[in-house]
Amino acid sequence: MTQRRPIIAGNWKMHQNVAATSDLVENFLAQNYSEEVDVVICPPFTSLPNAAMLVTGSSIGLGAQNCHWEEKGAFTGEVAPSMLLEIGASWVIIGHSERRTLFGETNDTAARRAQAAQKAGLKVIYCVGETLDQRESGETFEVLRAQTGVMADLDPNHLVVAYEPVWAIGTGLTATPDQAQEAHLYLRSRLEIFFGPEAAAGLRILYGGSMKPANAVDLISLPDVDGGLIGGASLDVDSFSAIIRAAANCAAGE
Ligand code: PEP
Numbered sequence: 001m002t003q004r005r006p007i008i009a010g011n012w013k014m015h016q017n018v019a020a021t022s023d024l025v026e027n028f029l030a031q032n033y034s035e036e037v038d039v040v041i042c043p044p045f046t047s048l049p050n051a052a053m054l055v056t057g058s059s060i061g062l063g064a065q066n067c068h069w070e071e072k073g074a075f076t077g078e079v080a081p082s083m084l085l086e087i088g089a090s091w092v093i094i095g096h097s098e099r100r101t102l103f104g105e106t107n108d109t110a111a112r113r114a115q116a117a118q119k120a121g122l123k124v125i126y127c128v129g130e131t132l133d134q135r136e137s138g139e140t141f142e143v144l145r146a147q148t149g150v151m152a153d154l155d156p157n158h159l160v161v162a163y164e165p166v167w168a169i170g171t172g173l174t175a176t177p178d179q180a181q182e183a184h185l186y187l188r189s190r191l192e193i194f195f196g197p198e199a200a201a202g203l204r205i206l207y208g209g210s211m212k213p214a215n216a217v218d219l220i221s222l223p224d225v226d227g228g229l230i231g232g233a234s235l236d237v238d239s240f241s242a243i244i245r246a247a248a249n250c251a252a253g254e
Contacts, residue, residue, distance in 0.1 A: 004204050006220060006247040007160060007227040009040040009125055010234025011065065011093060011208075012047075021047035025054040027237040033059060034248035037227070040091050040125075041234070045079060052088025063091025063125065066099060069112035071120075081120035092117045093229070095127045095147070097166045111150035114159075123158045125229060126151065127208070128187070132167035141186055148190040156195040161187055161205045162229040168209025170231055177218050180207050184224035213242035220250045 016024060021043050033039050042063040043051050055062055068078035084092060094117065095110030114124045128147040130140045144163075151159075163183050165175050175183070184205045192200035207219050208229035219225050227247055233239040 004202065004226045005036070005038060006251050007038040007040060007204055007206060008240070008244045008247050009063065009091070009093075009160075009162075009206065009227070009229050010042060010240055011096070011229055011231050012041065012043045012235060013065070013098070013231060014044055015235055016043055016047055018047050018050050021051050022054065024235065024237065025051050025060075028060060028240070029054065029058055031237070031241045031244075033241070033244050034251075035059065036251045037244055037247045039244055042091065042093055042125075048084070048089055049087045056088065061091055062089045063093060063123075064089045065093045065096065067092050067094075067113055067117050067122070069109075069116035071116075081117045081122050084117075085121055090121075090123060091125060092122045093125045093127065093162075097127060097129055097164055097169055101166070107147055107150045110147075111153070114151070114154055118155050118158050123160065124154065125160045125162050125206070126154070127162045127164050127229070129162075129164040129166050129169075129209070135165065135167065140183065144183065144186060145190065148187065148194075151191075152194040154194075156191070156199040156203055159203065160226075161191070161203065162208045163187055163205060164208035164229060170210070172210050174210045174212075174215050174219070175207070177222055180219055180225055181222045184222065188224055211243060213239055213246065216243045216246035217250065220247050 040061040064084045067081045094114045099105035130143040134143050204226035206227045206229045207225045211228040212233050
């Protein structure tokens with residue numbers, strides 16, 4: 001079986017100004033995280049240069065929360081992938097459910113952003129997931145099918161998928177291990193169609209949706225769950241660090 005290196009990524013959303021970013025990153029750096037886990041933090045755009053200065057030379061990776069598909073132009077409020085690279089980011093979250101539900105992101109625009117990001121040299125965390133209505137009406141797989149259908153042109157070597165059931169994001173509700181494993185397995189079968197069995201087996205699929213220290217082991221130890229995309233708990237040093245330790249223990253088979 002392919003051994004996939006776990007990733008724990010923190011989505012800070014619209015939290016942490018520059019000063020608060022410095023405090024939090026310095027606290028993270030003092031934790032000496034396990035080499036067995038890829039740790040990525042995704043602060044707001046304005047905090048990225050400062051965070052980049054602090055994490056340079058450390059094992060913590062830096063990501064943004066969105067980017068545009070064009071390199072430049074009349075796109076007020078957008079940021080180009082090359083601008084993110086220029087300030088030291090190497091990852092970007094694309095298609096988060098908050099972008100989809102609050103800002104009109106579609107499968108098509110998410111795919112365009114992801115393609116442009118990869119072309120520029122960024123690694124993409126591509127988010128998918130169903131709403132509560134969709135789950136309750138039995139449409140989960142149909143939704144995941146449509147959300148992944150646009151991913152065929154992406155480069156699997158610079159891609160991480162995040163399964164984030166919308167009903168679990170920021171709500172304190174978490175998918176059960178059975179629900180998470182079922183969705184992840186389905187997503188891997190979709191990735192297999194696009195990228196072939198070998199690439200799909202090596203691709204990391206993160207779970208996101210109220211992951212906390214208390215549920216991290218149960219989720220990350222599932223066969224097709226390769227880490228987490230963490231919102232609320234990524235803003236707390238103890239919680240984020242405990243989740244990283246849980247991932248390291250799972251990687252070590254403990
Ligand atoms: C997220 O925003 O991607 C997320 C998973 O948030 P939370 O952990 O707070 O549910």
